[in-house]
Amino acid sequence: MATTPAAQTSTATAPTAAPPAARVERWQRFRTNRDKALASPHGWLTLTSFQWLGDSPAAVDLAPGLWSTDAKGTTAFLTAVPSDGLTLVETGGKVDGTVSAVLADEESLMWVRYGGPDGDQVVVELAMRGGRYAIRTRDAASPVFTDFDGVPTYPYNPDWEVTGRFEPYPEPVDVPIGTANPLVDGVHRSVGEVVFRLPGSSHEFRLQAEEEKLGALTVTFRDETNGDTTDDWRKLAVPRPRPDGSVVLDFNRAINYPSAFTPYGTCPMPVKNNSLDVRVEAGEKQPYPA
Known part of the structure; x- marks a missing residue:
């Protein structure tokens, strides 16, 4: 994480008194499809x-x-x-x-x-x-x-949908990582960094990203809610960067890895620097709170 002058950073969406109905409806559809996918036979x-x-x-x-x-x-x-x-x-x-x-x-x-x-x-x-x-x-x-009845989540909050930018690396970089199984090592193929601000923070964040199909990105991250209201880490799908390099990160759509639901997963941990020093009170919570 690095601090930079405010004029050079991306900014969070301005606070909204009531989220637009269309956004809420899209998020609700996302949640319905997410729970349905988790509840698939032999999932x-x-x-x-x-x-x-x-x-x-x-x-x-x-x-x-x-x-x-x-x-x-x-x-x-x-x-x-x-x-x-x-x-x-x-x-x-x-x-x-x-x-x-x-x-x-x-x-x-x-x-x-x-x-x-x-x-x-x-x-x-x-x-x-x-x-x-x-x-x-x-x-x-x-x-x-x-007994599954859906994943608990934070309420939808438009303030957690932020605009940032993607800074690609000249070439992908393979970073050794741990996984949810201590006997299994993993590799994170970092293709660049997603740079953005979050509500309540005075500095930019940089998260290393992996590339998915059709140029979309995935960021795996930790934040200050982990171990309290959320699992030890979560991930967020980021749509393909726009031609100008800008990206939209909607943390309302942050989800758990399978290892949040079962001790038998081998899910990848975040790379060392993918930690946010704020409480990201958006997206999925721990499925089985203490």
Whole structure:
């Protein structure tokens, strides 16, 4: 973070007595779609385990069959018999014998399913994280999923929609980061910095951003509400910068990573300097307050 003369900085939207109805309606639609996406079958709310695979066939918790990798950890294997009730998600074929899969780092595969009246209550996801194979079970009977009634949020406040600018780097920079799983390291591919002001602050902020599809950006950040009313960190999608480099950051749309809902996520932490020394009282709150 760096202080600069006020004349050179972007400014927050002027305080508004009552937010325009159209903005509120758009935000409400965003919230409805967000909650609907979280409540999708076998989504993040259904995670019930995260388990590393060894190089010898072995049983795992919450899923039948024997699971392993080869000695070099390049291929994952599953051995099962028909009575295990496992079927391949992609084809629906029963697993009878040994099947294998190969993933690149950070890739995931919804591999097999089993259980329940239709044989699809639990989906087992194969994942490659930090150069190692792991599985995650996704159980549609998880109480986190079945009891979900939406994510708590701060009320919509137009003051938290601010205009800033994007300053791209000449080339992307890979920054090592931690993740929600202490055994998994991550990398943040920073493509530039989003520069802006926030209500209640006298200086500019600079957040390193990652690029998404069609030139949109994502910023992962911490602020002074973390551990109090919000999770340890959150993220914000930023629309593609305008031709003049300006960007709009609507912190009303700040959302939690999956790791806020489950201990089985491997979600990326913010880079070291992506911290805001103000309370960003906008967007999603902790889903399970103390």
